[in-house]
Amino acid sequence: MSDAAARPVADTAVVRERRQSELVFRRFVRHRAAVTSLILFVLVVLFAYVGPLVWKYSYTDITDDLSQAPSLGHPFGTDLIGHDTMAQVMRGTQQSLKIALAIALIGTVLGTLWGAIAGLYRGRLDFLMMRIVDVVLTLPTIAVAAAVAVQGADGSRWWSIAVILGALTWPYVSRVVRGVVLSLREQEFIEAARALGAGNTRIILRHLLPNALGSIVVVATLTIATAVLGEAALSFLGVGVQAPDTSLGLLVSINRDTVSTRPWLFYFPGMFIILIALTFNFVGDGLRDALDPKQTGARR
């Protein structure tokens, strides 16, 4: 403490900032489940994106091995017409991850801006914006997906699913962000900024969003987990990714009747859905603990 006081003012400020992020990092590392999940997730990404470059089969290849149980040649087995299931799961994981990340991105950006504006302006605008949120939350996902699916071109299929689910996800994010902004805006530092003549744009971008960042990051992480499950559910109901392309949800869906006869076709893609959703939930949990300023690091 006396050491810091001896330093020039500018120097102390720099050191402090680094300490804050260091603290968050330390707290996160102490969350064992979160760190394990992060490592597992990196492995899943490597499996999905590097795997196809190394693995001898592509997801479109048709081999002579029909309906084979997992073996050394086909670690995840093969399906009825000879597709290598591991190659299919790699491709499915790629597509599912891509869709989930796009959903989370769309949902988080849109939801953050919407929630921040509503929370900041309050009054009539807030009321109107929140009623729009209510409308979107009332719409059944399947009806929206089916309607847009018919219009969507085949080539940009994964993209249209991401847009649909992203457009149905942002209300959840906006509610969280609005809540955070509502409590932040009452605090003294916002009042100080306003007194210094800062406009609304500046207050949102420079003061509110950075302080709400922790909560936004946590919501975004958890959104990825729900997005993976959402994509899977849409594909299961037949309005998601369509063959010949594939996704984890589609793989589980088309193999649902083989669960007792050729279980590997059903369980391997399912495991990957669970793995992705599980790791993101744990990482989100770890981030929440690490970013929470009320936490003192007494976590065991």
Added chain:
Amino acid sequence: MLPYVVRRLFAAVPVLIVASFIAYALVALSGDPLEPLKLRNPPAPQHTIDLETARLDLDDNIAVRYWHWLTGVLRGDFGESVQSGYDIGANLARSAVVTLRLVVVAMLLALVLAVITGVMSAVRRYSRFDHTTTFLGFVFLAMPSFWIAIVLKDLAVRYNRATGTTVFYTIGEKSQNYDSLSPLAKAGDLAGHLILPTIALALISYAAWSRYQRASTLEVLDSDYVRLARAKGLTRRRVLTRHVLRTALIPLVTVTALDIAAVLGGAVITETVFNWNGLGRMLLTGVGRADTNAVAGWLLLTGIVVIVCNVIADVLYALLDPRIRHE
């Protein structure tokens, strides 16, 4: 309190109207309901197509059709369905009974389990029990609902085959011969069909709710008034039931009611896996056949259920927590 409830319900009316219009328009744009008729081989006579077009009001634009539908609903008429002879109002009522049975039982099961395990893992924080239930909760949260349902169904089929009995029914919401059964057998039949879908639907809500319960119990356990109650020399049991639970249950009430929309969505999928003829099938058939009136009616019903539950949540919250006032 009453003016607050009335105001909330009034505010919900425009939301429902806009939402049902969007759903109506989306379904109308998704396809031509007469396509199967036009593509039929041999082709349907032009006269039939004209009659169907007139019956379904297809010549008008979407806004006019929606207006006809809306004014019809206010008079208690849910409009014509694409499937001829299909009474949308009657089917909504019948499906709602089927689906709400599943949803209510599943939510009750999830609630009871969530409260018990949530409180227990808070009281024994960082014990083996706490770690196990926390991990299991995360796993359930990460499972797609249809995946759990299919696995349960497979297990039940295996069990039935191994024991040569049918304790668990895996198809439909009731047996074919349901109407000929005695009242007692009817109840047993419904219960047998209900077990698996209920578990499948309950597990996911349970996972989230037990986390909430654990967090809110921990917060209350750490408060001064609980410390005081302990210091007074009250028994652990009395502190827990009289002082901790009363406060710690409040957040869960809100969460449960707010989650009803998600549970209804989950029910659509669970019903599909178990071949139930409820609201899920009604929505999927309606969307598949571009049946605008059926989908809009569906949305109106579920929307009202969701909104009423949200209002009930707020009212209960105020009743349970004297610090909250709705003026």
